[in-house]
Amino acid sequence: MGSSALHEAAKQGDITVVKQEVDHRFPSPPIDLQDANHCTPLFLACAGGHIEMVRFLHSRGADINSVNAPEGWTPLWIATFQNHVKLVHILCQDLGATVNCQDRVGRSPLWVGASKGFLSVLQTLHRHGGDVCLTNCEQCTPLLAACSPRQHPRSNQYLHINDDDNNDDNNDNSQMDVVTFLLEHGVKNKTHINTPNIDGLTPLWVAAYHGNVPLLRLLHSHGADIHHPNTVGESPLWIACLRNQFRALTTLYELGGDVDTPSQSGGTPLWMAAQGGNFDMVRALHVLGCDVDKCHTVRTVTLTYPILLSVSSDGDSTGDSAALLQCTTKLLVMYHTICYDTLCSCHSCWCCVTVLVLCIASELIDDC
Numbered sequence: 001m002g003s004s005a006l007h008e009a010a011k012q013g014d015i016t017v018v019k020q021e022v023d024h025r026f027p028s029p030p031i032d033l034q035d036a037n038h039c040t041p042l043f044l045a046c047a048g049g050h051i052e053m054v055r056f057l058h059s060r061g062a063d064i065n066s067v068n069a070p071e072g073w074t075p076l077w078i079a080t081f082q083n084h085v086k087l088v089h090i091l092c093q094d095l096g097a098t099v100n101c102q103d104r105v106g107r108s109p110l111w112v113g114a115s116k117g118f119l120s121v122l123q124t125l126h127r128h129g130g131d132v133c134l135t136n137c138e139q140c141t142p143l144l145a146a147c148s149p150r151q152h153p154r155s156n157q158y159l160h161i162n163d164d165d166n167n168d169d170n171n172d173n174s175q176m177d178v179v180t181f182l183l184e185h186g187v188k189n190k191t192h193i194n195t196p197n198i199d200g201l202t203p204l205w206v207a208a209y210h211g212n213v214p215l216l217r218l219l220h221s222h223g224a225d226i227h228h229p230n231t232v233g234e235s236p237l238w239i240a241c242l243r244n245q246f247r248a249l250t251t252l253y254e255l256g257g258d259v260d261t262p263s264q265s266g267g268t269p270l271w272m273a274a275q276g277g278n279f280d281m282v283r284a285l286h287v288l289g290c291d292v293d294k295c296h297t298v299r300t301v302t303l304t305y306p307i308l309l310s311v312s313s314d315g316d317s318t319g320d321s322a323a324l325l326q327c328t329t330k331l332l333v334m335y336h337t338i339c340y341d342t343l344c345s346c347h348s349c350w351c352c353v354t355v356l357v358l359c360i361a362s363e364l365i366d367d368c
Contacts, residue, residue, distance in 0.1 A: 004029055010041035010057070013050040022060050031062045038069045046075035046091070049084040054091070064095045072103035080109040085120045092128035099129045106136035114142035117178050132182055133192055140197040143182045146175065147203040147215060176214060179203075183222050193224050200230035208236035208252060211245030216252065226255050233264030241269035241281055249284060259290040268294055 006029050009017035018041070022028055032040045042062040045053040054075070058064055065074055076097040079087045088109075091097040102108050110130035113121040126132065135141050183193070196202050204224040207215040216236075220226060229235045237257035240248040253259060262268045270290045273281035286292065 004033065004035070006033070006041050007035045007039065007044060010050070010053060011044040011048055013045070013048055013053055015050075015053055015056065018053060018056065022057075031057065031060055032066055034069075038071075040066050040068075040075075042066065043068055043073070043075050043078060046079040046084070046087060047082055049079070049082060049087055051087055051090060054087065054095070058095050064091065065098050065101065070104065072105075074098070074101050074109075077101065077103060077107075077109050077112065080113050080118070080121050080125065081116070083116070083118045083121055085118075085124060088121055088124050089128075092124070099125060100131050100134055102134070102136070106138075108134050108136075108142075110134065111136060111140075111142045111145055114178060114182060115145035115148070117146070117175055119178050119181060122178060122181060126181075126185055132185055135195075135197075138198045139195070141192070141195055141203075143179065143193065144195070144197060144201065144203050144206060146178045146182055147206045147212075147219075149210070175212075176218060179215065179218060183218075193219065193222055194228055196228070196230070198231075200228075200232075202228050202236075204228065205230060205236045205239065208240045208245065208248050209243060211240065211243065211248040213247050213251050216248060216255075220255050226252055226257050227261075229263070233262070235261050235263075237261070238263055238269050238272075241285065242272055244278070244281060246281070246284055249281075250288070253288050259285055259288050260294055270294070 004021075006018060006021040009015075009021065022031065032042070034040055035044075039047075040062065042054060042057045042064070043066065045057060065076075067074055068078070073081075074097070076088065076091045076099070079091060092099055100108050100110070102111075107115075108131065110122060110125045110132065111134065113125060114132075122130075132142055136145075194202050194204075196205075201209075202224065204216060204219045204226060205228060207219060226236055229238070234242075235257070237249060237252040237259065238261065240252060259270070260268050262271070267275070268290070270282060270285045270292065271294075273279075273285060
């Protein structure tokens with residue numbers, strides 16, 4: 001196994017040298033010989049989008065479905081990754097490539113096209129039988145991949161191929177166009193649009209995580225569940241709050257999201273915002289009518305109320321002391337109508353909270 005003149009010529013698109021190596025050299029090298037990177041000449045020709053080269057190698061017996069070990073990439077897979085639309089069509093229609101082949105982590109060519117936002121390639125693969133519901137090894141659907149930031153498997157690190165060369169369509173199509181295509185082709189019911197991966201992430205959850213409001217609305221209009229949590233009970237609205245996605249928060253609320261639903265760990269969105277000293281998010285949740293007195297549903301320690309958590313200095317908070325002090329002071333003003341005897345589960349008075357604030361400000365004590 002090793003690189004040869006045939007491999008180099010196939011990669012560069014030098015059809016003259018390839019014909020010389022295959023038809024006139026004696027003995028001729030095996031047509032499917034893999035180089036040091038496990039690439040056959042046909043694989044390299046597909047990566048470079050060299051259509052004439054691909055046809056010639058196939059006519060001389062090259063395996064159209066040869067697998068690039070250890071990644072498991074086929075010629076069609078790499079042609080899709082490189083966005084060679086015309087070549088993808090030829091491989092599927094004329095040369096008999098397997099459309100729904102999967103690499104070692106379960107990514108099909110259509111999955112790759114969806115993840116990179118290549119609408120024309122996606123349409124071509126679908127016309128030739130590409131399965132829009134085929135998941136990878138993590139149960140991630142093409143739709144979920146399309147809703148995530150662009151994913152780029154590291155093929156070029158050893159192919160040394162420029163993404164800008166030979167591509168039929170170098171400009172990614174709108175993510176919305178790709179998602180709309182997937183929703184309209186094959187996604188016939190709400191079950192698929194809400195299919196989670198192994199971490200419980202759905203397309204709408206991912207859109208909320210990234211604060212993609214147009215995508216949130218599009219998915220919801222097609223029946224996406226705005227309440228579907230991940231495996232640790234974090235709802236789309238919950239994660240939008242944690243990520244400071246204010247527009248996503250208000251959008252999810254408008255669509256029926258619950259601002260008081262806790263995660264499995266017991267913290268509500270308000271509880272998490274108070275923990276981080278994030279007053280802007282606390283205020284946003286308050287405006288939306290969250291329950292400011294709702295305790296942490298799991299913890300049994302005293303700091304179970306959002307307002308008490310915000311004055312904690314025991315290291316449990318993710319915010320610094322200055323942010324916590326600012327948040328706490330504003331919380332004390334905003335929530336002055338809270339019944340005094342509910343401020344602390346040990347039934348301490350309002351003065352106890354005030355003293356805690358002063359202690360943080362003066363840094364006189366390390367532990368209240």
